[in-house]
Every structure is written in C-alpha cells, then in structure tokens.
Amino acid sequence: MEDITIEKADYIVAHYAHLMNLEERKALRHHISTLKLDETKDVRLTRVYLKTGWLSDDPLILNYLSEGYIQFTLNCAERILKDNPDEVFFNLCPVCKKLARTPFAKQCRWCGHDWH
DSSP states (O other): OOOOOOOOHHHHHHHHHGSHHHHHHHHHHHHHHHHHHHTOOOHHHHHHHHHHTTOOOOOOHHEEEEEEOHHHHHHHHHHHHHHTTTTTTOOOTTOOOOOSSSOOOOOTTTOOOBBB
C-alpha cells in the first residue's frame, strides 16, 4: 500500500469518520475537547467533560494520541483504508489530479476546473 499523506489522512478522518472504531472516535473526541478546554483553566468544566465522556482518562484511549494528533490521524486513515478499501473514494480532479475538498465536490479548489 502506498504511503498515505497527511492531506489524504485528514480527508479520510473528515469524510469517513463513521468507519473509525469506537476507541478511535473516543480519542478524536478527547482531542477536540482538549483543544476547546485549552484556553480555560476551569476545573469544574474539565470534570463535566470527563463525566460526560468528552474527555477520557482511559489509558487505551490516551495511547491513541500518545504520538500526537498527526500520527493518530495517519494511523486511523491507514487502518480505515486497510479494513475498508472499497468504501473510501478519493475524489481527484480530472485535470490536475489533486484531491478535491469533499468526496462529492465537482470543482477543484486548486486549479478551478469544474466537472459538473
């Protein structure tokens, strides 16, 4: 299998998140919540996030993010491609062959080509 780029990994996580397993979804939710709480030092809000499951103290979940978010994204994307190769569609521009913004886009954000 070819090496996956961060651009393709972000595309997969953004548009095929339903193919992530439960632990990967929890790790992603934890990461997003961490970003939201980064600006506040409110301990009560952190406890609420932990109680509702938006943050996790589970070592298994935290291990997914131990190498950083970029590596987490690459690992998730590689696993999704390995387990579901027929469900992931890379929408490439027919002219410049770059990745479109979404799987359903009909105009290239790079060269402007329109294939409606």
